[in-house]
Amino acid sequence: xxxxxxxxxxxxxxxxxxxxxxxxxxxxxxxxxxxxxNDKKLTIGIKFDQPGLGQKQADGTYAGFDVDVAKYIAKxxxxxxxxxxxxxxxxxxxxxxxxxxEVDFIVATYSIxxxxxxxxxxxxxxxxxxxxxxxxxxxxxxxxPESLTGNKKLCSVKGSxxxxxxxEKYAKExxxxxxxxxxxxxxxxxxxxVDAMTTDDVILAGYASQQPGKLKLVGxxxxxxxxxxxxxxxxxxxxxxxxxxxxxxxxxxxWKAALExxxxxxxxxxxxxxxxx
Amino acid sequence: xxxxxDFLDNPNYDLLGAFxxxxxxxxxxxxxxxxxxxxxxxxxxxxxxxxxxxxxxxxNIFRNTPLTVIIVFTSLGLSxxxxxxxxxxxxxxxxxxNAFRLAILxxxxxxxxxxxxxxxxxINTVPVGQAEAARALGLGFVQxxxxxxxxxxFRSVIAPLANVMIxxxxxxxxxxxxxxxxxxxxxxxxxxxxxxxxxxxFLLFAAGFVxxxxxxxxxxxxxxxKVEVKR
Numbered sequence: 001x002x003x004x005x006x007x008x009x010x011x012x013x014x015x016x017x018x019x020x021x022x023x024x025x026x027x028x029x030x031x032x033x034x035x036x037x038n039d040k041k042l043t044i045g046i047k048f049d050q051p052g053l054g055q056k057q058a059d060g061t062y063a064g065f066d067v068d069v070a071k072y073i074a075k076x077x078x079x080x081x082x083x084x085x086x087x088x089x090x091x092x093x094x095x096x097x098x099x100x101x102e103v104d105f106i107v108a109t110y111s112i113x114x115x116x117x118x119x120x121x122x123x124x125x126x127x128x129x130x131x132x133x134x135x136x137x138x139x140x141x142x143x144x145p146e147s148l149t150g151n152k153k154l155c156s157v158k159g160s161x162x163x164x165x166x167x168e169k170y171a172k173e174x175x176x177x178x179x180x181x182x183x184x185x186x187x188x189x190x191x192x193x194v195d196a197m198t199t200d201d202v203i204l205a206g207y208a209s210q211q212p213g214k215l216k217l218v219g220x221x222x223x224x225x226x227x228x229x230x231x232x233x234x235x236x237x238x239x240x241x242x243x244x245x246x247x248x249x250x251x252x253x254x255w256k257a258a259l260e261x262x263x264x265x266x267x268x269x270x271x272x273x274x275x276x277x
Numbered sequence: 278x279x280x281x282x283d284f285l286d287n288p289n290y291d292l293l294g295a296f297x298x299x300x301x302x303x304x305x306x307x308x309x310x311x312x313x314x315x316x317x318x319x320x321x322x323x324x325x326x327x328x329x330x331x332x333x334x335x336x337n338i339f340r341n342t343p344l345t346v347i348i349v350f351t352s353l354g355l356s357x358x359x360x361x362x363x364x365x366x367x368x369x370x371x372x373x374x375n376a377f378r379l380a381i382l383x384x385x386x387x388x389x390x391x392x393x394x395x396x397x398x399x400i401n402t403v404p405v406g407q408a409e410a411a412r413a414l415g416l417g418f419v420q421x422x423x424x425x426x427x428x429x430x431f432r433s434v435i436a437p438l439a440n441v442m443i444x445x446x447x448x449x450x451x452x453x454x455x456x457x458x459x460x461x462x463x464x465x466x467x468x469x470x471x472x473x474x475x476x477x478x479f480l481l482f483a484a485g486f487v488x489x490x491x492x493x494x495x496x497x498x499x500x501x502x503k504v505e506v507k508r
Contacts (some may be wrong), residue, residue, distance in 0.1 A: 092465070095472045118473040151369055158453055159465025168289065175372040178456035184353060192355040194372075 032104045032231060032238035036077035044070045045089030045097055045106035045230075047180070051204025052263040053109055063084050065202070068258035069126055069249065070107040073229065076245035079177070091160070095119040098230055105231040105242070109203060111161065113229040121235060122228030123242035127247075128201035128274045130221020131162050133188065136209060137216045144197050144220030148174040155185035155197040162199040165223060182207065190214065200225050208266035217268060226274065242277045284471040284478070295463040296485050302380060302449040302459060307442055314392025319422055321397055331395070337355035340390040344451050347387050352455035353377040372456070380452035388445045395437040399430030402506075432504045439497030443490055460485060 036042055046054035046066050054066040068088075074084050089097055089108045097103045098120045109129070112122045133154075135142050148154065148170050156163035160176040166176055177194055179185055185197040186207050197204070201221050208215045229242050249255045250273035258269045285292070320332035339347070355361040356379055363382070403426050411421045450461035460482055465479045483490035 092468045095475075108464050112469065114472065151367075153372055158456060158462050159469045161469060164466060164470070175369065176456075177372045177376070178453075178458075178462065180349070180454035184349075186352055191357045195455070250415050 016159075017062060031235045033077060033142060033241045034237075035104060036074070036079045039083075040079055041083045041085070042074050042077070042079045042104045043085045043087055043102070043147075044074065045094065045103035045108055047108045048088045049183070050109060050203060050206060051210050052266075053203060054160065055206075056088075056108075063208070063262070065127070065258050065262040066107045066109065068254075068262070069229075070105075070248070072249045072254055072258075073105075073107070073242050076248065078194065078242060088182040094230060098232055101232070103240075104170050105229050107229050109200065110228055110230045111225045113153040116230070119176065119233070120230045121233050121239060122230055123239045123247055124228035124276060125226035125274050126229065126246045126255075127202065127227040128271065129202045129225040131165060131198060131223040132201035132204055132221050132265040133198050133218040134137075134195045134215055135196045135218060136189065136192070137214055139195070141216060144171060144218060145222045151175065153177060153194040155179060155188050155194040156199060157182055157185070161225075162223075165197060186211070186215075200262055205266040205268035208268070209263060212265065217266065217270070247276055281474075281477065284467070287470075290463060290467060292463065292481075292485075293459045295458060296489070298377075298457065298459040299446070299449050300489065302377070302384065302452055302457065303442075303446045305381045306384035306388060306445055306449070309381060310388035310392050310441075310445070311335045311500070312371050313385055313389035313398035314396060315427070317389055317393035318396040318400065319419075321393065322400060322422070324418060327387070335379045336390045336393055339387055342387075344383070344387050344448055345454065348380060348383040348451050348455055351383040352376065355379065355382075373458070376452075380449075380455060381455045382443060384448065384452075388441060388448070391441045391444070392438065395429055395434045395441060398437070399432075400426055402433045402508075404508075430508050432506050435497060435501035435504060439494060439501065442497065443494060446490060446493065447486065 001055070032042070046064070047060065048054065048056040049267065050066075052062065053064040055064050057063055065085075071081055071084065074081070087097070087103050089103065089106045091108075094106050094110060095116065098106060100274065105123075107126075110116075110122075112125060116122075133142060133145070133148075141147065142152070150173075152173070153175045155171075156165060156166060156179075157178045158180065163176060163178055176187065177185075177189070182197070182199065182203065183222065185194070188194045189197050190211070196218075201217060201219075206216055208217055229246075231238055231242070246255075249258075255273055256270055259268075284290075317332050318335060320328040321336070323329060323332075356363075356375060362371075363373060363378035364371045368374065407425055407429075408421055411425045416424065449459055452459055453462035453465065456462070464478060464482050468475060471478055
């Protein structure tokens, strides 16, 4: 009996020791808050190809809601815009970039999921998106996910969560075209090769803003995607600091203003800011 | 061990189906590119200048265009913009079938150039005297090519053709960008969902391709030895 207790105790302490060792070894024993305070520099991962959220402009600057959130957080941590190095964080590489320390944190339509929590930690959510449909502006027969019947053709990006949602729930009624990038879906949609495209509503709103008058959002979101700020596992101090920054951004109106500026032109209804969990 | 591969239990991961699609893509593209490549090499060595010019231009354009560009073009250019539909739009699997056939079209267009160039090097191994002798017997160009030169040329280039086919098998992963449900499309699903066992996912798919490529290489290597023309 007592031997078992001792063994369990040993196992526990061994786990704890291993964990903290790995943490300090890979991150060089510094968290994001401390780095921001000391170096006045941050490397932030964003999307480069997501209009309205994170996009690299033709003139080399970056614009979008995620970019504005990232700038606000950086400012709260004491880093000016000139001290930010932007880095492209493609969906499949996000966990890796964080774990290897190539970015300090990631603000890139990064949904908080349990699997990802095994690899990284999340602050936020700073936004809750809903999977939605984008259709031609004059389309009247697609009113929501239930209307995806009668052999409709739907486009999404291969491997993405929205595409898998559709495959699981609506596969019998709808044909799914999986392409490499969302812009390919937009092209197909404008050509009428597909009837609709699907992903998170705020991303769709970004594309609708690019094609004013041609495309419209259906506006019947059917999942909740909580966008979080991804950062190294167990950096509790930084999570608190980033959460405080997000709360402040929501309260002083900068959050709403950023959304209105970036995705407002599509007619996207700005939701209430989510509660930080 | 069982917990290590837990991520495979998800019924949405049709691993065998995905690799079967890879095999189907390879099979049909291989047949198509062998046929089209043989026609191309006929053009490249023909006595008609305009055919030679077409063959040369075609090979140089398609061989030097990245495969990804060709595959995306079949989907966005040919199908989406120009309205080429290779499957009935009424069918409930028209998008799937269309993407599959467009992908094969793209692979054939691309791989045929390499088949053509391999065959052309094989034609160079056939002694000139044989073609001259055939002409002296009164055979025309097509007869000389199909009866005398190409059979010998084929047998001497089985090994390089095997390399082309292995490259084709691996190239089929590009089809995922236009939504053909082959191995690499399933891999992107799994990369998105199983972020805590990424390395295992990659190893699994690497192993899958080794299982496909190794026997193919061994078989074609054996065939090459068997049918080689001894000179």
